[in-house]
Amino acid sequence: MATPVMDKAEAEAAASPYITVTFRIRRFNPELSEHAVWEDFPIEIDPKERVLDGLHKIKWDLDGTLTFRRSCAHGICGSDAMRINGKNRLACKTLIKDINPEKPITVEAIKGLTVLKDLVVDMEPFFQAYRDVMPFLVTKGNEPTRERLQSAEARERFDDTTKCILCAACTTSCPVFWNDGQYFGPAAIVNAHRFIFDSRDEAGEQRLEILNDKDGVWRCRTTFNCTDACPRGIEVTKAIQEVKRALITRRF
Amino acid sequence: MSTDTSSAIGPVEGDAVVYDVDNPAPLIEAPRKRTGKTPRATRGNFEMAAWLFMRLSGVVLVVLVIGHLLIQLVLDGGVSKIGFAFVAGRWASPFWQVWDLLMLWLAMLHGANGLRTVINDYAERPNTRLWLKGLLYTATVFTILLGTLVIFTFDPNIR
Numbered sequence: 035m036a037t038p039v040m041d042k043a044e045a046e047a048a049a050s051p052y053i054t055v056t057f058r059i060r061r062f063n064p065e066l067s068e069h070a071v072w073e074d075f076p077i078e079i080d081p082k083e084r085v086l087d088g089l090h091k092i093k094w095d096l097d098g099t100l101t102f103r104r105s106c107a108h109g110i111c112g113s114d115a116m117r118i119n120g121k122n123r124l125a126c127k128t129l130i131k132d133i134n135p136e137k138p139i140t141v142e143a144i145k146g147l148t149v150l151k152d153l154v155v156d157m158e159p160f161f162q163a164y165r166d167v168m169p170f171l172v173t174k175g176n177e178p179t180r181e182r183l184q185s186a187e188a189r190e191r192f193d194d195t196t197k198c199i200l201c202a203a204c205t206t207s208c209p210v211f212w213n214d215g216q217y218f219g220p221a222a223i224v225n226a227h228r229f230i231f232d233s234r235d236e237a238g239e240q241r242l243e244i245l246n247d248k249d250g251v252w253r254c255r256t257t258f259n260c261t262d263a264c265p266r267g268i269e270v271t272k273a274i275q276e277v278k279r280a281l282i283t284r285r286f
Numbered sequence: 287m288s289t290d291t292s293s294a295i296g297p298v299e300g301d302a303v304v305y306d307v308d309n310p311a312p313l314i315e316a317p318r319k320r321t322g323k324t325p326r327a328t329r330g331n332f333e334m335a336a337w338l339f340m341r342l343s344g345v346v347l348v349v350l351v352i353g354h355l356l357i358q359l360v361l362d363g364g365v366s367k368i369g370f371a372f373v374a375g376r377w378a379s380p381f382w383q384v385w386d387l388l389m390l391w392l393a394m395l396h397g398a399n400g401l402r403t404v405i406n407d408y409a410e411r412p413n414t415r416l417w418l419k420g421l422l423y424t425a426t427v428f429t430i431l432l433g434t435l436v437i438f439t440f441d442p443n444i445r
């Protein structure tokens with residue numbers, strides 16, 4: 035039996051973690067053309083790096099005009115949601131090795147919002163829906179001198195929906211939202227849920243009434259795209275169903 | 287109401303439209319974008335009732351439709367037995383009259399409400415929605431009324 039020996043090529047491959055990955059990016063620049071086009075960027079990159087690192091490499095070394103949003107680069111700020119290989123994710127939380135670097139990796143702007151340039155979309159309608167569900171604590175009566183106390187169980191009730199970073203991955207994965215931007219969308223409902231089920235808040239009724247309207251929770255078709263898309267692992271569809279249930283049971 | 291997007295109207299001068307910094311191409315606007323105007327409250331609990339109705343009628347329809355299909359197509363010789371006499375025989379019993387009446391109303395309202403959802407989802411222009419829904423409601427009312435009339439006035443001795 036021969037002892038296992040690394041031949042030269044293998045040794046080189048082991049020494050260098052870099053592989054060639056093709057980034058296929060949906061480019062749009064209204065100052066050049068009214069059409070969006072796919073552009074391929076083959077780059078050398080360690081597959082243990084993230085899609086965001088690949089985008090940085092392209093922007094910094096190959097084409098400075100590539101435009102995208104990112105801030106924290108660690109899954110906290112929610113600014114780099116994009117459609118990677120057809121699925122909404124955060125570029126900063128997606129490792130290249132996890133999405134088959136053998137084939138070109140497609141990167142495009144999230145759907146259902148107006149594309150301004152390359153991967154940057156107009157988030158205004160998304161935040162408008164967020165504002166429309168009153169995402170702030172509403173209370174009556176005298177303010178307590180110390181903090182507003184809450185039991186651990188009462189806090190647990192809405193724990194899941196406090197994790198939202200407003201990245202819009204869920205809302206822009208929803209087929210109802212793609213065709214009708216008047217629908218509040220999962221993210222707005224998640225953030226309404228966070229206050230509706232907060233024992234300290236007193237405007238739950240008002241928020242339920244807002245979401246009872248024709249563009250509220252009843253437009254949800256339980257597609258589950260939002261739950262699949264959420265980078266924070268929030269059970270988005272479940273939260274929407276809990277709001278529906280609260281609407282049905284509150285009067286009885 | 288959503289304002290008309292004029293994205294299709296650009297400075298069209300043959301094929302050679304040149305866009306630059308001062309003359310950018312029109313953006314492709316998202317359909318029925320939400321704007322700063324907070325939507326006005328509407329129609330009370332109608333959407334909730336419609337949603338509940340879809341689930342409740344669905345549950346009843348499972349029994350009614352599967353029973354109907356079994357009787358008409360599978361049991362006792364299958365389709366070959368169906369004829370005027372077979373229908374007349376069944377409608378002689380109030381039980382089957384009620385069964386078919388319920389199935390007619392529930393399936394029609396369920397199907398119509400389902401299509402209403404589909405129209406709301408996919409028809410982007412308010413006028414398209416208006417016309418499609420007008421057509422849908424007309425067809426639904428017509429079919430329900432005609433069906434009900436037939437079940438109640440059915441005459442087995444017609445000649």
Ligand code: HEM
Pocket residue numbers: 254255256340341343344345347348351393394396397398399400401403404
């Ligand atoms: C056999 C038992 C049936 C059950 C359990 C059932 C259940 C349902 C439910 C729960 C929905 C709502 C889906 C949603 O909101 O996401 C739905 C939608 C719909 N149903 Fe039924 N249904 C049945 C029979 C029928 C029949 C007989 C018709 C035709 C007359 C029909 C036509 C539709 C249509 C057009 C929709 C809308 C499609 C959509 O929302 O994508 N269904 N059904």
Ligand code: SF4
Pocket residue numbers: 112197198199200201202203204205220221224263264265266267268270
């Ligand atoms: S619920 Fe999840 S996917 Fe939706 S905006 Fe919040 S963090 Fe993003």
Ligand code: FES
Pocket residue numbers: 103104105106107108109110111112113114115124125126127
């Ligand atoms: S850059 Fe902040 S979440 Fe990805």
